[in-house]
Amino acid sequence: MAPSIRLSPATCSLFDEPLAIAVQGLGPRQQVTLRTSLRDETGELFQASAHYQAGDDGELDLARCPALPGGSFSGLEPMGLLWALQPQKPFWRLVKRDVQSPFLLQLEVFEGHGERPGRLLAQAQHERAFLRDGVRRVPVREGRIRATLFLPPGEDTFPGIIDIHGLGGGLFEPRASLLANHGFATLALAYYQFEDLPQEPKELHLEYFEEAVNYMLQHPQVKGPGVGLLGFSKGGEVSLALAAFLKNIMAVA
Template sequence: MWRVTGPLCRASSRGRQRRLPWPSPARTREMASPCSLSSAAPSIRLSPAARSLFDEPLAIAVQGLGPRQPVTLRACLRDETGELFQACARYQAGHDGELDLARCPALPGGSFCGLEPMGLLWALQPQKPFWRLVKRDVQTPFVLELEVFDGHGDPPGRLLIQAQHERAFLRDGVHRVPVRNGRIRAMLFLPPGNGPFPGIIDLCGLGGGLLEYRACLLANYGFAVLSLAYYGYEDLPKQMKELHLEYFEEAINYMLQHTQVKGPGIGLLGISKGGELCISMASFLKGITATAVINGSVANVGAVLRYKDITIPPLGLSPERIKISKSGIADVVDALNNPLEGPDCQSFIPLEKAECRFLFIVGQDDHNWKSEFFAVEGSKRLQAHGKEKPEIVCYPGAGHYIEPPFFPMCEASTHLLVGKPVIWGGEPKAHCKAQIDAWQQIQGFFCKHLKGKPSGTSSKL
């Protein structure tokens, strides 16, 4: 992870989820199989035992194995459409027959190798090509199944033991409140306890609809978070042809007038197109104190943007610059035009008008667009107009979809505008570490500027 405040140098996913029975803590910690190799039946020890929040670490250990016994561990998870994600790793137990993933490195030949205590989660990959793991219903957990097999064969040997664990999104006491206020279509998450709480509006990317999982997880840390849909949801426009900032202004006013939201201003958080919209909101609308952008653009992309008598056209693109691999996957990183040249300058968002602080989270291997370039140019524009330097945190080896911790990296999936699979970039291990650190950076940024105090988190990269 690099923290910079000036110019940068580039460094060298149908049907409803099958709901498995909730295991008791005892059953989750220890589910013995008759095919164990020793008199002491193997057991899987998890901490937390039965359930944990998705963005929290999960400690995994296996006991009762033979001395130095080779085993293969496999993690399986089905999303709400029924699609399967899997990861596996090869290990060797210690002389005492115990295998602790926090102390034992994975051996070559699996989804990852080395000392990676959470590798079985971040290395999960879809069995269906070009599929991204997304949580649609935050009121139900993902069910993670862990299996231990004898040996390092391919396919693996006998099943020795298995366990289930729930990875939840909604912490006990957090209120999930549907919002149908005027034109606003959203979901508000309120922390437990007596407010008011620092308020944040969270915007997803180009896929549209209403994705609640990031807002839900963030609310677990004491923020009132509004997950705001802006097209492709209920009675909102079906397609993103034209966007009006008055809609987003209505959402800001809703938050500022809410009795459980602490003023005088709120925060904005967005990824990709959502991040770009956050920049536009901060540039034209009042009541915004802090804006965090994850791999966003400082130029308007994909649709006409309007506010009162102001119109910002979408940035032009050149389809001939899209590269198509032999497998049919597109690389679109060079497709957009330069917003600093010619008529495309009209698409540059006037972020120098903003009266808030900015945080740019940048994946330096983002293949959706040139996020690092956008962050640098945004910083230059702000400083040229006497504004504070934004915080820019860059992550070598991180791709476009920088999600909350332990979401597996999406290497490629279908792009709505391109109409075919595109590569998003990233290297799984580096991307995972970036997600952990970025989550802390985002919380710290909002704690500082909305709460007026440090978050208590620190960078781990």
């Protein structure tokens, strides 16, 4: 039997979902190198690799077989080939802007542990998506608010979260989309350098963020009596200020 890669889920998984990786059809205790590759939306390449040795039965399950020294990581790391992805361009960050399209992950199995890849034994592709089937992405342009609302499938009411990103500008949607996959009505809120919003965050007015809170509380699919705030970097500072001065803020993270 020729070597092949076995993935679970097989063809597509959510970006924050565990991906089980195994290789079957190898020789007993055969040494191989596994490599993952991914290109971001600008075309920049990210890669990770690890050295492994198959079992006596020719099976290699990353949940049971530790990576050997010499690759991007070592030890028992079932998801190591994903979290260890590094850019070929120094200091480049993996950023997702269009959550409606998945990242395409390439997996390859090479013979041996050499510095250069040996003979290609098997390969597979897998999509890492940001939206579960049925999750709705709703652009919001209400009053001054510039945002995107992500709603879980169904017509029920859901706990509400406002996601406030840090400095960098624009509208950052990945985290909000992933939260909606898990049952939260999540508003990804821009506050500068997006459409007609200010280009620089010289002054931040809490009234703008209060307007977003009120929008969520009045939405028919947001479960009251309050909402949670999720802030990163500058967004964390804004979230703490909102919790100090506004009612109906139930949690801050």
